[in-house]
Amino acid sequence: MSIPKVKQGYLSPQELWQEIEREAAQELENEPLLSTYIFSTVTYHKTFADVLMFHLASKLGGPTLADRNWMKIFADPFKDDAQIVESACIDLQVIAERDPACTGYMTSLLYFKGYQALQCYRVANWYWKNGRKFLALFIQSRMSEVFSVDIHPAAQIGTGIFVDHAHGIVIGETAVVEDNVSMLHGVTLGGTGNERGDRHPKVRHGVLIGAGAKVLGNIEINEGATIAASSVVLEDVPAHVTVAGIPARITGHPRTDNPARDMDHRLKEEGFDPCSICDVAPKT
Structure with a gap:
């Protein structure tokens, strides 16, 4: 008995981004008080990877390391390893399959900390494998503080x-x-x-x-x-x-x-x- 592989039948990052854009447009109508948040976090951006980097940086940023520096931390792994974005894309879609509390892709992307922590781990793992272990452990420490999720980068x-x-x-x-x-x-x-x-x-x-x-x-x-x-x-x-x-x-x-x-x-x-x-x- 074999469990099916997960890559079959899932939206590509571009297709997923189009779905998220549609959800964002609907929520802009439903919740005008959140228009600035939705625009800056979602609709201002051009790709799924851009939104993910921006949102994770805004979550992890703080007085010791600003959001813009977190964006730089995320940029290299996302650019170097397409599997990070592909995995993030599939992880988001399986939430919709398995969680009855999920009301849309954008909701999971913005609000579900298990998803966010997992994508931070993927970036930390890239740095660990590339010999930058001190930075990888810094990401682990910060995501543990923010999300109460502790995943070793190795x-x-x-x-x-x-x-x-x-x-x-x-x-x-x-x-x-x-x-x-x-x-x-x-x-x-x-x-x-x-x-x-x-x-x-x-x-x-x-x-x-x-x-x-x-x-x-x-x-x-x-x-x-x-x-x-x-x-x-x-x-x-x-x-x-x-x-x-x-x-x-x-x-x-x-x-x-x-x-x-x-x-x-x-x-x-x-x-x-x-x-x-x-x-x-x-x-x-």
């Missing part, structure tokens, strides 16, 4: 990522999050505290991680698995199962083959035999 994060609410997200240095993953607020992808080197979780395609879940250590969360809210996961999780509890144990199969896309935390209703998943039943 972490490896794919495309089509949905971070709902986002408050309290922690993703460690050697963590891997592949494409098409969804997680809710309070999730930690951390170490156990007694390991060095490669010490953080590897989250594969299509995984759904519930609010407050803690995934600790260099373990594999395999494709299409679901981690129930508030669980503490200390061992590998097989593909297409649900785990829950402290410590987490296999409790069944997700109701859907793609829980990250469908945002469905429920179990299938039929009976479940843990031995059908792995050679050894969950520990008791």
Whole structure:
């Protein structure tokens, strides 16, 4: 069973920008009191990348580093690596697919801090990979202050990522999050505290991680698995199962083959035999 790749069927950055322009024009009519904000943040700009850079710079700017300098920080990665803008474009669209609170692309772009923090991480990761680690860590520190989201710039994060609410997200240095993953607020992808080197979780395609879940250590969360809210996961999780509890144990199969896309935390209703998943039943 394979989770579909996320790049199929999504709008290009130019097509997405046209949709955002239409939404902005409608909101200018609906909310004239916000006309200055909408104009300066959205309609004044020419491309999706321009809007994203400007808005993130306005979020991170402060007395120690002005907005215009943040614009310079964002400009080089956006110009050098087209994948950053493409990933940002797809990340925005998966919010509309997965979040019933989403009322439009512009709303998510301007107001959803999980999305904003994720795009700041992508810029920090570019600087980290290009040897400018002090600047990368500066971006991480500032985004943690502003968004309450702490993602190490060396972490490896794919495309089509949905971070709902986002408050309290922690993703460690050697963590891997592949494409098409969804997680809710309070999730930690951390170490156990007694390991060095490669010490953080590897989250594969299509995984759904519930609010407050803690995934600790260099373990594999395999494709299409679901981690129930508030669980503490200390061992590998097989593909297409649900785990829950402290410590987490296999409790069944997700109701859907793609829980990250469908945002469905429920179990299938039929009976479940843990031995059908792995050679050894969950520990008791």
